[in-house]
Each structure stands twice: as C-alpha cells, then as structure tokens.
Amino acid sequence: MLSNHLQNGMESAKLLWSRLPNSEAEAEGGAADDLGRYKKNDGSAIESLDYEVIENSAYRVEQAKRGKLYMGYSVMMKWFFSLLIGIGTGLAAVCINISVENFAGWKYSLTFNIIQKSYLAGFLVYMLINLALVLSSVYIITQFAPAAAGSGIPEIKGYLNGIDTHGILLFRTLIGKIFGSIGSVGGGLALGKEGPLVHTGACIASLLGQGGSTKYHLSSRWLQLFTSERDRRDLVTCGCAAGVAAAFRAPVGGVLFALEEVTSWWRSQLMWRVFFTSAIVAVVVRTAMGWCKSGKCGHFGSGGFIIWDISGGQEDYSFQELLPMAVIGVIGGLLGALFNQLTRYITLWRRNYLHKRGNRVKVIEVCIVSIITSVISFGLPLFKKCTPCPEADANSGIECPRPPGMYGNYVNFYCGSNKEYNDLATIFFNTQDDAIRNLFSAKTIHEFSAQSLLTFLVMFYSLAVLTFGTAVPAGQFVPGIMIGSTYGRLVGLFVVSFYKKLNIEEGTYALLGAASFLGGSMRMTVCLCVIMVEITNNLKLLPLIMLVLLISKAVGDAFNEGLYEEQARLRGIPLLESRPKYQMRNMTAKEACGNQQVVYFPRVVKVVDVLSILRSNNHNGFPVIDHTRSGETLVIGLILRSHLLVLLQSKVDFQHSPLPFNSRDGPVPIRHNLTEFVKPVSSKGISIDDIHLTPDDLEMYIDLAPFLNPSPYVVPEDMSLTKVYNLFRQLGLRHILVVPRASRVVGMITRKDLLIEDNEDSPSVELRPTSVRSLCCFTPLY
C-alpha cells in the first residue's frame, strides 16, 4: 500500500527513532512533557519548554557517545549531581542563616545599648539599620535580578508543570535570591527565608544541570551532561526538596514537599534520588552547625537555625482538648483563606497601579513598608504596660527579665522595674525565629496576655499582607507560623484558664495554630504535617497536627484556592491541574481543537514554504504527511517548530532534489552537530528573525523524515475530553494529534503482551542504584 519512497522514508525515520539509547530517560520515552507556546492574556508569550525536540536530539547525542559504559557514567553523574545539589543548597542555607542571624543580632545588641540612654535614638538606629538592609535587598532585586522577587515557589511549580517563566533559573536570580533574602529577612520585614531557599535550591540544581552559567563565563563543558529536559527537571525537583530540607532541617518533609506540592510528573525512581539529596543536606547543615557551636559564627549558633524544639512540652492530651483544637483548625482555615484573598487583591492592585511606574516606585514602596514595620515593632511595645516576672522556678532554667532581641522569653523593654518584662516586646521586638521559639515555648504559662497576643496578631497579619508582593525575596512560611502560633497561643491561654489542668501547654496550641494557618493558606497536607513534626522535634503531636490540618484545609478550600495556585494564576502561569475540568466531560477532542486550521508539512518541503508557514502562524508542532503510491495521504509524524528553525539556520540538511532520501543508499547521514537541538534553560531559543537565507537557499528542499517524531500520541476525534486530558496530563505531553476513527484494528495490546521477560544481559546493572524497583529479573521460574 505504501509507496516505495514513503516506505523508505518511514524506515529511515524509524531507524533514527529506534536508535534509542539505553538510558533511564529513554525508558520513559513517552512520559515527556509539555505544551505549546501559550499566550498570556496580556499578550506576552510565555516560553514553553521544547521537550520533544531536546529529547529527540538528546537521544542522538547519547547515541553518538553510545554504549553501556557511557550509561553507567551518566547514572553515576546523576547521583554525583544530586550530591552537589545537596551540598550547594545546604551551604547556601547555612550562609543565609549565619548572615541573617548576625545582622539581626548586631542590630538588636546595638539598639539595646543605645536605648539604655535614649529610646528615640535607639529607635532611629533600629529603623535605619532595617532600612539599609531592606534597601540593599530591593536594590539587588530591581537592578540586577527582578525574577528573584517573591517566594519563587509558584514559578518553580510552573516550571515543573511545563511552563518556563523567563529568568527564574538564571545565575543572577540565584545571587539575587541569596543576598536579597539576607537583606529582607535581616531587615525585619514580615517575611521568611524558606520559600526563597526552595527557589535557591532549584536554581543551584538547574545551573548545575546546564553546566553553569554561560553569560558569566562560569560554565564548564564537562558538566554539560544533562541535555534532556527530563534530567534537568529531575535535578530541579531534587533542588526543591533540598531547599525545604535545608530551610527547615526537615529531610523527609523536603522529599514530601517535592512530591506533593511541586512536581507534576513523579517517577518512583526519582524519589530515591530526591531522598539522597535531602539526606546530604541534613548532613551538611548539621556539620556546619556543629562547627558553629564553638562560637565561630558570631551571633549564629546558640539560638541558631530554625527548629523550634518543643520536645520538652506537652506529652499527652485529653479528649476535652479536641474541641479547642478543632476551633484552631477552623480559625486557621478562615484566616488562611482570608490571607489568600487579601494577598490576591493587593497583588492585583500592585500590578495595576504601582509596579507599572517602574523600579523607583518599587524601591520607595519597600522603604515605606520597612519604616512602618520598624515603627510598629518598636513603637507598639512601648505602649504596653510591663508585667511582673513570674516567681522564679529554679528547675525551669528560665531567666526573667532578659535584654531584648533574640534568645529567650521575658524581655525587659521599657519597663520601670528590673523584675518586670514586656510581653509584646518579647515577640514583636525580635527576630521572627526567636519570636516563634518564644510562642512555642513550654513551661511559660501566662507569659503573654490575651491583649498582647491579639494586638500582635492584628498588626502582624496586616504587615504580612502589606509586605506580600513587594519587590524583595519573600517566603510565607515563617510569617504564617507567626500568625498561626499567635492565635494558637491565644486559644491555649483560654484552654489553660478553662480546663485548669497543669499538663496543658500553651506552646502546644501555638504549634497547632501554626499548622492550621499554613494548612488554611497553602493547603498542603502530608508534607506540611511532616515538616511541622520535624521542626518541632515532637512526634507525639502528630495525630493532633493531622486533625488540625484536615479541618483547616477543608475550611480554606470552601473559600478559595491555595496560596501558590492563586499566585501562579495571578502571574499568568497556567498550571495544568491534576484533574480535568468539570465541563470537559461533555466535550470531545475535536471540539477542543475548535476550528483551528491544521497546517501540514509534506515530507520533502521547499525551504521557502517552511519559512512562509512558520511566519504565517505560531504553532509549535506540525503534522507531516506523505502520499502512498495510490495517492492516499498518511500522517508520518510530527515536526516541531524549534526543530525546523535549527534546520533552517544550519542549512546543512538542505538538498537540491525534491525526492526523499532513499534508505537503500545506506543510513541517513546526519550532517549536523546534534547538540544544536538542545535548547538552553530560560532562553528563548532561535527566533525566526535570526534566520537569514539566500535566494538560492530558499529554492532548496529539506527531507523532514529523519527529524520528525514518527509516533506522536493520537486520539480519535470523538474521544471524551476528560480522557484526552488525562492522557495529556499523565504522560506530560505537549501535542496530541486528533485523528479520524480508524478503519480497522491491527491488534490489541493487553497486559500479557507487555509482560516480556527480560532475559538478555541488559544494562540494568548500571541502572540498579537508581531504580526503586529493580529492573533485574530472574529467568522465568514458573
């Protein structure tokens, strides 16, 4: 049926396509990605990743290097890179933490020294230091690394879902993120350094994956191993997990965060590598902290790293306590949903009115926010009447009063007597880490008055909303924990008064409050639960945390989407959710395509035609058809725009003859450097305007057969769109061809056709360490 030349073309295409390397990546050849060029409604195009092209050519690159030895080397390198990501992210986290703690410690000790003489001078110094730090941060962001603003988690989520927001994984973004978050967190704004650390981990991973930054001449050829998009995304996933593991010293939490929250396509092989990366981070951070214990790191060390150990706290709970805990869950859901809603409005407002006016407005805005924060955090405690210290308990080891800023409860701030403390200053005039430690602290019943907690809650909540979306790196974890633990402690206060039991700790309620607010705002479940357990080092409260999270997430879901989804939507990152939309069930594949005109390429195409077709539309993939001898058309594959652009630019595959290459003459000669097909991360690739062709070139032909993907996924035209959606989403596809119903069935594939025994000396030996379930098998036994 097929004409001869078609048959030949098909064979040569198959020839190339079937020369698949024995790589892990290949093993899931189909489970690729993603998406065409997606137009944001505001007109700017979001660059999407050219997955299929890269894979196509990556295969050949790997093929070129061929052999099992190379395969083993590649697997080894993947593990080596995971190690590097772990070390890099761990060091970045340590560096950020040491800097922040030192800036903050120095700031508070200076301020404290001055307020011994004058509160006004102290305030001015405090405000100016904050302003200077924040200014450094916003300067870096606006001048150098605009993509480093915000938490970065929505963008990373988008990247792993298949949408490459420009610039998020550049070297300058990494630098901006690290130094920016030192400034913004050290400057006392109501934001955290944990979200940025996730972004930092992802940047480190991505830069390693592409072999450094070309722009800053930091690239290295021997590092440029990971030419396939899948490998790069795997590395970024490792980086995210490493970020969480480093931020919270929660290695399992990191793995689960990467699994539950960030990735869109999870492969069980990857889990193992992500797990390894997290373990490395834990070891690196622990080593650095051990080194710092001797006092070499200045103010860092004693209070140190995040981890609010409450393992000395409440051991048990009674059934009566479940009611107030449920109340905490409900409050968390409500306040979390409100937070998402308010931040949405303020982000919209900023985008539409403020940030349009340029960088100067952004800088001024951040400075104003910083001044407001300084005024409130310094000023409000001044109006708070001091409380007498509780009677000293020799065993508890709790000192009262203490100087303000860092390490410990019962801060003496603007108090008349020496035996008094200012409870509002204890949490407000302090770094957030230490404020949380104070809020979580056990054996300090009634340290905080309801009035102070309520004041703090309202003020801090407003500050957190106000700060959200300013042009500095900003995480929402720590502010969320602050807010949550405040109302949690408030509820705890009432529970202690009401139930009058001694074994109830307000700190426990503060922890549950923190979990509930994060659950109500971010809507994470298992990973949040594990993170909370890991940062508080208390496994006994696990069922309670689960309960509170269940309630707060359910309440929050009744109102709006999670924070990251909402922010991704606002930033125009169209995440493809894991389930199809409701109305898809009544649509067919054909209806989804609408009335779009399908633009075909013939197998051998004139260069001038290619150019005009590429200019006339912005499709990202084109079906290629050929004719059988009997004149029927036949779809022989899919060619990608970016692929065509590479062909046009290199010109080496041009031919004078309009006849296809005949495979009887030998294998298709591959005339060009196949790495050309690999598109760098965060770059736009070749544009059609970059291509300059002579009139002679335009008259030549290209045989597309060697370059097309000969078996794209197809669906019949009347398939339900929910099914199509699942196919697209689960396999991470980029294009699906909609074709008419088949006229006959060649065969049926069922489970038994896919249960092939693996009895050659396969290269799985090298693969084993990476696979959760080993490929290796025994010879058949039964």
Add this chain to the structure above:
Amino acid sequence: MLSNHLQNGMESAKLLWSRLPNSEAEAEGGAADDLGRYKKNDGSAIESLDYEVIENSAYRVEQAKRGKLYMGYSVMMKWFFSLLIGIGTGLAAVCINISVENFAGWKYSLTFNIIQKSYLAGFLVYMLINLALVLSSVYIITQFAPAAAGSGIPEIKGYLNGIDTHGILLFRTLIGKIFGSIGSVGGGLALGKEGPLVHTGACIASLLGQGGSTKYHLSSRWLQLFTSERDRRDLVTCGCAAGVAAAFRAPVGGVLFALEEVTSWWRSQLMWRVFFTSAIVAVVVRTAMGWCKSGKCGHFGSGGFIIWDISGGQEDYSFQELLPMAVIGVIGGLLGALFNQLTRYITLWRRNYLHKRGNRVKVIEVCIVSIITSVISFGLPLFKKCTPCPEADANSGIECPRPPGMYGNYVNFYCGSNKEYNDLATIFFNTQDDAIRNLFSAKTIHEFSAQSLLTFLVMFYSLAVLTFGTAVPAGQFVPGIMIGSTYGRLVGLFVVSFYKKLNIEEGTYALLGAASFLGGSMRMTVCLCVIMVEITNNLKLLPLIMLVLLISKAVGDAFNEGLYEEQARLRGIPLLESRPKYQMRNMTAKEACGNQQVVYFPRVVKVVDVLSILRSNNHNGFPVIDHTRSGETLVIGLILRSHLLVLLQSKVDFQHSPLPFNSRDGPVPIRHNLTEFVKPVSSKGISIDDIHLTPDDLEMYIDLAPFLNPSPYVVPEDMSLTKVYNLFRQLGLRHILVVPRASRVVGMITRKDLLIEDNEDSPSVELRPTSVRSLCCFTPLY
C-alpha cells in the same frame, strides 16, 4: 461519509457515554485499569478485574440516581468509609495485640513458675503451649481461609496493580488473618503481625466497599455504594495505610507505605483521604492504649504495643561513626539479599515438593517448625554461661536480674547466682517485641556478649528463613528488625570498644541495623525511613537512617529484587512495573501484538455468533466495527466479554431486527438493571457455561452500540513499545487498540486547548474537601 444508521448508532453510544455523572470518579474517566485474563504458566487463570465494564455501568447507576445532592452524599460517604476503615483497622490491631501479649505473657509466667522446680517440665509446657497456639493458627488457615497464609502484601500489591488473586479480600480471609496471626505470633514463631495487619486493613476496606459479605449474610444494601472499581481500590489503599499505621503506630509511615510501596496508580486526591484514615487509626489506637493503662487488658499495657522508644538514647554522632554505620548498611544489603534468595528457594521447594501433598503436610510442617523454634529458643540459652550483673546505677532504673519473659533486660535464666543474668535468654526466651526493645535499649552497654549476639543472629536468621512460607499468617517486618538489630548491636559493641566514647549507644546501632536489614530485604526507602523514625520516636537519627538505607538498598539491588516483588513473582502475580523493559525500545506496538487474530464484532450481531465467538477464544475485549454507506469499515468502539455475558444472560436487549436502533426514535431504552454489570470483588463473574439460551434466542440480534466503550485508547501500529507501555501503565489501561497510521489530522491538542476556564456554577463545591488542589477558580483575572 458515515452512513445514516452508523451515525445514529454512534450518537446513541455517545449519548450514553457522555451522560457521565459529575462524580470524582468520572473526572478521571480515562485513568482506569487494567489487563486481560492472564494465564499463569502453570495453567490456572488469574482473574483480572473488569474495570472498564464496571465503570461503564457504574456511570449509569450513578446517572440514574443523578444530581448534585447524590454527589455530595457520595463524597460524604467516602469520608465516612475512611473513618470506618480507620476505626475497624485500629480495633483489629488492638485486638490482635492484646491477645498476643496476653497469650505470650501467660505462657512465659507459667513457664517461669514451673522452671523454678524443673527445667524439663517447664520446657515441655512452653513447647506445648506454643504448639497449641501454632496449631490453632495453621488449622484456621488450612481448613477455613487458605488465602490468609503469608503476609498478604504481595497479593494486595497485585490487587492494586490490577490482578485479583482469588479469595484475598473475602470475609473468611479477614477472620483467618486476625485469628491466625494471634496464634502464630503468640506461638512464638519467627514471624510478625505487621504484614498481616496490612492485609487485615485491606480486607476490612474491601468488605466495607462492597457492603459486607454476601456469603455470611452480613451484607447491607445501604452500604453498597461503591460500584466502581476505582472507588474500591481507593478504599483498599486506605486500608493498607491504616494497617501500617496500626501495626507500627506510624500514621505518616502508613501514608507513605501506601504511596510508595503498594499502589500503582496514585491520585493526589486520594492522599488526603489516606492521611485522614491514618490519623483516625492513630487516635483509635491511642485511646485503646489509654484505656488499657489502667490494667484492664491483662498482660497488655505496660510493655504494650510496638514502638521501641529510644528517644532517651544517643543524641549525637561523630564523623568517625559514619564508617561503622556504612558497614552496617553493607551487611544489611548482603544479608537482606541473601534472605530474599533463600526464601525464594524455600518457597519454590515448598511449592514443588511439600505443599502439593495437601493440608496435612502443611500442618505437620508448621508443627515441626514450632517445635524446632521452641527447642532452640529454650534450649540454647541453657548452654550459655551467665554473666554477672553490672554494677547497679541508681539513676538508670534498670533492674538486674529479672525473671525471664517480657519487660526488661538482664533476665535471670538458668543462672547459678542471684546476681547473674543470661544475655541469650534476654533476647531469645522472650517475645520478639520485647527482645527488640532490649536490643534497642540504651544505657545497657555490654549487656550482650558478641558470642550471644552471633549465636542468636545465626539461629534466628535460619528460623526466619525456615518459617517463611509456612501456612500461617506471617509478616517479615519484625523478624527483619530482630535480625538487623542483632548485627547492628554487634557492630555497636565493637564501636563502643574501639572508639571508647561514652556517648555511643549500642541501641542506636541496633536501630540502624534493623533499618539496614529491612532496606536490604524489602527495598523500601522513604516510607521505611519514616516508619523507623516513628516507631523509635527519635527524629535525630533520621539522616543516619537515610544513609544506612541508601547503602543497604543499593547493595541489595545489586543481587536481586525486593522481597515482595520476588514473592509476587513466585505466586504468579505479574506486576506491571513502573518502567518498561529494556528490550521494548526496539519493538513496535504491532510486534507486541504478535500474530494474534483480531476478532471483530459487527455493530448488530446475531446471538448465536456472539456465543460462538466467545466460546472460540478467551479474549476479554473485542473491537466493534460498522460500515459506512460507502462500504468502508470503521471501528466504533470496544465491547468487553463480561459485558457481553451479562447481555446474553439477561436477554432483555435482544431484538428481532438486524437493524440498529435509530436514535431519531428517542434515546436508547435501557432495558435492564444496570447494577448487573457490577462484578463483585473476588468472584469470577458470569461464566459462559452459566448461560442458557433457547434456539429462538439464538436467532435474535443485539445492537451493541449502547454498551460499548466508544473511545478506547488507540496507538498507531509503529509506535515504540516503550511509549505504549507508558501509556498503558500510567493510565492504568486494560486494552489498547493498535490501529494503522491515520490518513489525516483533524486537529492538534496542546496545553492551551486544555486550559478551559471553569465559570459555571460547577458542582466542585461538593468536591472540594476531597481535592488536594481545588477545582474552583475565579473568573479570569488577566
């Protein structure tokens, strides 16, 4: 192009197919299952699950009940069932634990009383009690519930992968599992109750899902809600998680176990429900334990439930210790792989020589194993010279010596002096839970001599291998922990002697040893890590556990497959692995089908033809074709064997006319009770021999259009088999039609075609609590 009657038929098919209910299940209409009838090599057919049929008809059932109200009710019921599963599994676990502890406690106290007078009489009593308990267990299994033998995890894994081994989820299996494991664990065999508890959880979930057991008249109509296979599998997944959560009191470990180890198709919505079930289990178990604390549960309570708390142990570790820890990892990998290999041989040997001879042999075998176990565990300590008690440390609260059996270290057994203890008896003449507690114990340096540990390791390892595969419920977790902690403690012994540091605890090494053996044998990663942390209640050792697991799994993978995969393979459960086989990369879809003859049905088919086709082969699905007016054939869908059998049996859809139903006459009348299509779990459904047709019936026709699946997944014939495999595995399909290349492309679907905004008042309000990422959206903002 289509003929009129074809068009009508298609419309009516689409009509039915598109009347999809707005259910959660529907939302992933495509992500179904699975597999044809798979022939084991030994000839017996494994029943596979008819997923598509059930879905098909389940849709209609739900459609019939229609409406959002029903949807809300159904979601609510899913959560309610999760609650019930949690409570049920928690209670089963408590019940098993109380019984085992009481039997064991009573056994040891009786034996101890007797050995005061005569060691021989004591031994006889000890042996006979063990024998009686084990006999009761093996009797239940062989006579009543053969499917309850073994751990059950491979079978459950198979079920969730799509293979229904007969009888594993029956009510009798549940009963057999509970009482059988009480007998076998109480009888002191070298096996655990944790694997069986996972199976128990799965059984409870499955029975609830199908509304009770019909056979024992325990079913209830109002419970029969979950007619879809997916819902049932979701429940079973919840049950597995509940089982682990109950067995180890490790709720997060349970969720991860279900995610990593058991399920094949994971949906993020499910995670949330699994999480809830685990939390419920934790609460139930905790409540029951609180209730038992007052001494109402006999011997249960003080030592109690599994959880070997080592939170009082080693707090820190130095870099020097990483080397011996790595050694533990390597030992774990080697011994684990050896264990898998030996159990494989012994299972094969049993199957081929022993168990063929019937139940009597099985009973005798278990009795012999029991007697050997009793002899070794009682006899060996007699030959061990007693050790003088260490100098008493008033603070440690450790008493020396103690009476043998349960609770505590330093057991006085066959010792001359009153100030001596027998270290071998401390671990050997004891329940496994308490032996592990002793091995893990901190502040008991040099309690065990290297000689005793080595003796115990060799003997217990042999016993564990010998016991594996006998006809009693048997888990491998606790024996694994026993073996691992023995050599771990042995390494710890050397480390303590070598490094001479005081803060090194042998118990820590025992824990790491346990993790390493489980990692080397079962090859789990994240979930095992979390389970180990949860059962020891010590988060600080997390990075060390991770490290040890990484090494032991890598070492083990170099030799063979994980224990469960190996056992599944031996039992003829053909698990479809998550990655395609190596040689698939060189095959096409067409080659995978081989030369099989595709058997078609025409749209309207004579009953006699249906019968003869069904008799002539054992295919499970058949393409249905129709003719256009121009005479071309067209594939209009796929009909399933089981579906046809229901049609043949009910006869209500027979018609006299050979013409298809015309949709202009109104919607297709559905003439029969649609629940008939729902196949009960663990039953074979209708057989072709059950169908009795009169000669008149045989001359009638059936119009298949309303009953077929109008859009099965298709692949072009020359698609790479790796791609086909991924499609099949990721979407959990059962049939893929291989079709010729398309002649034209109707359209292309890319990401932007699937980003439909959801702006109707969708029913997602009811869905929200179940979705991790809410469906709800705002109106477009940008």
